[in-house]
Amino acid sequence: MHLTVVTDQTPGKIWRKRIFSVAAHIILIGGSILMLYPLLWMLSASLRPENEIFSSSSIFPSSITFDAYVTGWNGLRVHFSTFFINSFIVSTACIAGNLITCSLAAFAFARLEFWGRPFWFAMMLGTLMLPYQVTLIPQYVLFHNLHWINTFLPLIVPKFLAADAFFIFLMVQFFRGIPRELDEAAQMDGCSPWRIYWKVMLPLSVPVLVTAAIFTFIWTWDDFFGPLIYLSDMRTYTVQLGLRSFVDSTAESNWGGLFAMSILTLVPVFVFFLFFQRLLIEGIATTGMKR
Amino acid sequence: MTAHSIGVESRPIERAVTPSLWRRLWDANAPGYLFLIPWLIGFFGLTIGPILSSLFLSFTNFDLLTPPDWVGFANYQRIFTADPKFAQSMRVTLLFVAFSVPLKLAFALCIALLLNRGMRGLPVYRAIFYLPSLLGASVAIAVLWRQLFAGDGVVNDFLALFGIEGPSWISNPRTSLWTLIVLAIWQFGSPMIIFLAGLRQIPQDMYEAASLDGASKWRQFWKISLPLLTPVIFFNAVIQTIEGFKSFTPAFIISGGNGSPVNSTLFYTLYLYQEAFAFFRMGYASALAWILLAIVAFFTAFSFLTSRFWVHYEQ
């Protein structure tokens, strides 16, 4: 993203720019080390003999072994690949659900006038505020009566019914940042609300849609409690449930497997993030041009 | 908010016929409700039932395994008059929110501004800075945090270079909460991404016009970036506050789920969880939950009221 700065580049300005750039890189590199340390530590934990993981505080293992990756991948009764597939199914479905239904609701809240709008908006926000621990059992009863236990439906269907108020609120804030002249112009041309949503709002909202997709993917991928409660057949486990299966702190555990598979489960989210953040940037570029 | 109503505005011809009241109500409200249908189905089908059940349960004794007994306001009465742990957990949570939320947002905004500049290697930096948030609060993080903040941990090794002898940060009642605040700040990735998306949405031509007028970068930030970013700042502030009050997993995983040491990490939802699932008092836990809801709703309503003075929406 280059700003076309139309001022004359005096030597002093160039120097100032350089100094700033160097300083920025120093800050960023220093910060990166802070951010990367845990990953390196996990990597080292996954490569060292299991009985060294807790006692040794050095980040360098005394000897390197890939055993943990083998016992992690094959160790449980179900291959870890199954958990990956399950997590992909759930995450992908949740992304679709969130993008479609949350943007619909957000458009209503951000751009349409209707009776009771502040009330519904408050209700929507209110659903964010109650700790999930106390709605867990009634929700379980509900899903049990629908015969959804031990399927992915309790994890997916709510997303298709815009149950994630976080994303509605997020999209509302971004939709409200889009200039009204655009949809008013469309309205003058006789566009229906649906066409304004589809042809004006969504194309201008690529950044927030990408953001929502990234967050949905990562949070679904990382979710533990929902799968723990609703899934009991190991063949339906998601990666986080699989990870937790290695370890019970009161008994013999496969710690190496936990760390090795933790590293592997990070790969898809990281790749997803790398890929989609690019989209996020490109998406904006077109927005800028359309204006 | 605008006074324009799409339904009415787009049908000026019909005014001559004076449509019936119902017709006008339909025209004025139908589009909004049509867009809201999925959410309404979810709200009435999935969400509201469990929420109302928990409200009902808050007036009962419910041990999870046998049917609940109605006890009126007894739970609430006990919480406010005879429960020192309620006060302690509220204190811990307020401290946590008061420090972690502003600091996390400040970090996220600064890094987002840095990463929004035209610089080499930005995608890599962005990914790296998001990494801690990818790790979440897992068992691995719990082990790691102990290795960092124990008496002989990495942090104290670093401080020793300057001749400072630090405590065992994570297990000293005076400092343990701060290690969780540091964790929360360290995982600033989500608000950072949202800030970035917000910055990206600001039309480039506004900056171009401003620099043609000779406005400095600093001035551009104050006059363009910041005002246009206020809806996003507002969103992040509200959401992070709500999430901060509900914060559960870090304390559950890292401090062992019992507020150790000496209740210094007894987060509100951790206490609630103990009551519900360890001590079999779901009714009491539900009452705690509704009190939390009231407090969070108060803070949220307050921020919405003040928002009209500083949040800038497109007119």
Next chain:
Amino acid sequence: MTFRVDRRQFLMGSTALLAAGAMSPAMAQAERMRLIFWGGQARADRTYGVTDLYAKQFGTVIEGDFAAFGDYWPKLATQIAGGNSPDLIQMDYRYIVEYATRNSIAPIDEFVGKELDLSDFAPDQLEGGKVNGKLYGISLGANSAANLLNVAAFEEAGVELPTSATSYADLPAMAEKFNSGNKRPGMKLWSDNSFHEPGLENFLRQRGKALYTADAQLAFDVEDAVAWFQLWADLRAAGVTVSPEDQALDANDAIESTMITLGKAASTYAHSNQLVGFQAANKDPLTLINYPRVAAGSGGGHYRKPSMFFSIGATSPIKADVAKFINFFIGNAEAGAILGVERGIPCDASTREAIAPGLDAQSQAALSYVSNLGDLLGPLPPPPPSAAGEISNPLLRTKSQEVSFGQLTPEQGGQQFYDEAAAILARAKG
């Protein structure tokens, strides 16, 4: 739900299960049974080994589901509260009263002598599964509280290992020797066990008291609680134990955060069946010994505790089939060989004898420890009352930390622990 069925068939990993299901004899045998237990991968492997064996022999497919101890209880409570109770439930000594008095698990008495052959079963372990005179759980193994010792650290320091005669009064002298000879930076002799309920219980029993009476009252006095906190305050002052800050790193009794695993103490509290788990996470060889005596010759503090039970879900329609599987689990020699002593020492005498020769060194050590407690062994206490969990953790932990961090004196700590424990018991009675 076609989605689910297709997926299941598609992902059916162990085809043996399917094949066994298809081949099963056409008897009035339940086809499926749901089992839930806590544990990690090691326990799951052993458990599924037995369920596979059972499926092969009897055609009943057992759908096992497991979670770590901390995750297990909300999962189980949610399933039961949601009307979806598993048929077979692994139950803890701490919670069996809770679940039995609330009719979430069923009495098993009617199956004893029929589906369930308990003629060779250890009487004290059978007794441990009773609540109000009815049998609600079949013990899956006996274990006993124990101190783990880091053998290498003791040897390096030139200190002899504690013996079964060692008393708390011997620890300061032992610590002095350990501290002067110790080559490992930051390592102390003993972990600070003042927060640990089994330690307190052992201490009380040696003094002729107990934690709880059978009718859910406190079975000790304020002085006992004060003496307990004073004992550890003295040991701390004498340099026997780790610092309060270090001890607080061990926030949830997890193997990976105990003082011995972190290398901060040469000894830590545990249960005998955990030796294998500890050894896997520790580089140095470990062994186990009883808790110290409160005075020379005092005994009776230990007991053989049912490490965990199998209980039958109250709403299960196939209770007799479940009982039959429990019988197989505890009594079949082949099953016993697969299970080893991972859940504790088998309670069925013939199983115990059958598996003993094939055990590894640590399992042997655990077996001989539990079988040879001698005068240390006392009678089994009544199962803890329903609020015992809250008293053990967080109350005892919090009070002990307040004392060790100097916020309370041992006298105040003992008094407050006693008062608040009594209040918790009273509240639980409603």
